[in-house]
Amino acid sequence: MASTTIQRSAARTEVEGAARTERPRGAIAFGLTRIAIGWLFLWAFLDKAFALGFATGRAEDGSIDFFAKGQAWLNGGSPTEGVLRYATKGPLAGFFQSLAGAAWVDWxxxxxxxxxxxxxxxxxxxRLAAVGGAIWMALFYLATSIWPEYNPVVDEHIVYILVLVGLAQIGAGRYLGLQERWERSALVRRFPVLR
Structure with missing residues (x-):
């Protein structure tokens, strides 16, 4: 009789534990955070590729010059030259400025x-995307924010790094994403690093 009680208790604990791992509290927040940070990266690509009028494509009079010659990457502009030439500071500024305008850096x-x-x-x-994003944020921090202007150590790049590392650790693609379907694909089974 006692063993039956123990088995039921263990089974109940397993089921409760499985439910928690499938959808933890905050799962929707994790998914939305992943999507929002992903949109920051994707928008950086779109705006610099097509000069959509936010970081690029704004004329001196304030009007938007879509696909602006010399600003849109697809129309002869360098997406990295401005920030590498003019926004870098700190002990590594010379290194980052030497990369300004290099086609391979743009690509x-x-x-x-x-x-x-x-x-x-x-x-x-x-996981791979979040780690890559964290590396880029670390590079942005080293190029433009070391040391931060409004805080002696932490700025938004550090916060993004921490969030991206957290998203990688919890497998945030499972929440409002296609991660589970992706992991079953033949490509990922062949190259597990893409999980």
């Missing part, structure tokens, strides 16, 4: 923004 940046942003928005390859 690496744009492909990274597209792939990281797209993966986070869709909830696929979330």
């Amino acid at each position: 690496v940046y744009m492909l990274s923004m597209l792939l990281i942003g797209g993966a986070l928005v869709l909830g696929v390859a979330t």
Whole structure:
């Protein structure tokens, strides 16, 4: 009789534990956070590729010049030159300024923004995308924020890094994303690093 009680108790604990791992409290918040941060990366790609009038494509009179010559990446502009040439500061400024205008840097940046942003928005390859996003945020911090202007240590790049690492750890693509379907695909079974 006692063993039956123990077995039922263990079975109940397993079922309750499974329910918790499937959808923890805050799952929707994790999913929305992943999508929002993914949209930041994806928008960086879209705005710099097409000069949509936010970070690029704004004329001196304030009007928007979509696909602006020399500003849109697809129309001869460099998506990284402005920030690398004029916004870098700190002990590594010289290094980052030496990269300004390099075509390979533009390609690496744009492909990274597209792939990281797209993966986070869709909830696929979330761990890899979140780690890649955290690396980019660390690079942005080193290039433009070391040391931060309004706080001696922490700025938004550090917060993004922490959030991205957390999203990678919890597998945030499972919440409002396609992660579970993605993990069953032949591509991911062949290359598990894409999980």
